[in-house]
Amino acid sequence: MAGGILVIAEHLDGKVAPSTLELIAAATSLRVERHGVRLVVFGHGVKELADHLAGYTVDVLVAEHPLLAEYTGDAYVQAVRGIVESTNPRLVLIAHTAQGYDLAPALAGAMDLPVLTNCLAIDLQEGRLVAARRILNEKVHVEVEVRSDRPIVVTMRPGATPPQGTGRGTMSVTEVPVSIDPAAVRVKFVRMERPEVADIDLSSADVIVSAGRGIQKKENLRLVEEFAKAIGGVVGASRPLTDLEWLPKTRQVGQSGKTVRPKLYVACGISGAMQHIAGMKDAGLILAINTDPTAPIFEVAHVGFVANVLELLPAVLKELKAG
């Protein structure tokens, strides 16, 4: 049963990661011959989840094992390896999430397979895989190609493909055996740590003014706070500022922080790394202030101001006060 595309589902606490539905859509749009697209759900006690996923017009394989109850790279590499060896797909699609980029390259290394990660779009053409990626802080687009007679491991950036919707009727769900050598599972799950309760809940704010590296000094946060106050907003931050501990981790907007959908989002001195954009791109109105006109933040912003935020904000505050 060789060929086709194997999609690896991701789930946590009984919920499917949104990126899994995006992968199904990306795989389905490639219209591969023969076995088409199969989604594999690894885990323990995930039959119900698998049944649910079969509603998204994709055949589902369920691979259950007690050692898959919590994700560990070692157990997953073994389990995925077994299924890749038995099904020999052309592509193995994995989301470019923290779990996905833990798994994908390790799987490729262990099985000596080609791997391409963090892809925005992929296409299969005459025996080659062509992938579109963004490099150099999102400022350059690149297309790369891989030719191989072995399965190619690919990770897709979350948010790059519209998700698959539910279809009419459900597709098949097949249980597949998994064998895992417990002695080879060297990485042991210890516990999950949940984020602390926030001082301010960013995700319920209507107006967020976020600061990035462009504010240069911690003292300049006062300026951002004053501006936020003037427009009834709260202050968020991009990752570099919370790493520097200028603001608590709970104020971080982005993939590893909060996903927000305020009515107004003002990005002050934020270049717009993909991790940040993933957390704010769905805001109602996005204004961005940055000195670099090529900064990727301007691709998601509705209105962009090419200015030093430390000069523009005082001038805006003056304007607002002048009423």
Add this chain to the structure above:
Amino acid sequence: MALNLVVCLKQVPNPDLQFQVAPDGKDIKREGLNYKVNGADEYALEEAVRLKEKHGGRVVVLTLGPKRTEPMLREALAKGADEAVRVAYDDPAAFDVGKNARILAAAIRTLPHDLVLTGVQSDDYAYSATGGLVAGLLGLPHASVVTRVAVHDGDLEVACELEGGLERVVALPRPALLTIQFGANTPRYAPLPAIMKAARQPIKEIGPAALGLPGWDAIPLPYAFGVVRLSPPVAKGHAEMITGPIPEQAKKLAQLLREKGFVRR
């Protein structure tokens, strides 16, 4: 419990720069770019130096790249690394992460290693794949996006960052590979005497022969990789751009905020 620590460093063009595509479309124009150590790798180095200071051992920094990487290696020596190794793979672009990782893995095999550290992602190509590939190729247990490392007698306990602020804590035996996240620690500055000393330290160079290869292209790859083309990004959307003198931009921004009803009266 002295630890042999190997830190993989990558030199990248300063990502705050603007980039132009070379005429053949296969790389960016590299003349006049300034290069720096990859952001996440700075945290990997700092983590290694702290582990050495706490538990004893040695830190070897390893890079793959042309001669221009030497100042980066010297800076790492000044920040506490004991030895610097440059794998003399001179491709200035080195787009194929699989090839890079296979060469790095071959080089790491020649070094004693209880713990291999890399940054979580490179600022230039953003694959987040080198660490995982090296682990898979060397058969090492690994953990990614690590924000905390604790070394116990036989093993390690590390916290791995997931989306939305969750952290997964895992235990793993040594030898192991960890990819270190931004913000895992506060990287130190190199003290001046250490900078002076590092300027005189030798940098070990590894060529293909040292790894038993006739040339770098002899490294076996299960695929053929190619760059089709680089191009300026085609934006899905783009902001309406406001430029010009600050007072005028400020007027427009204030007016916009009023029009949309965001200004409190």
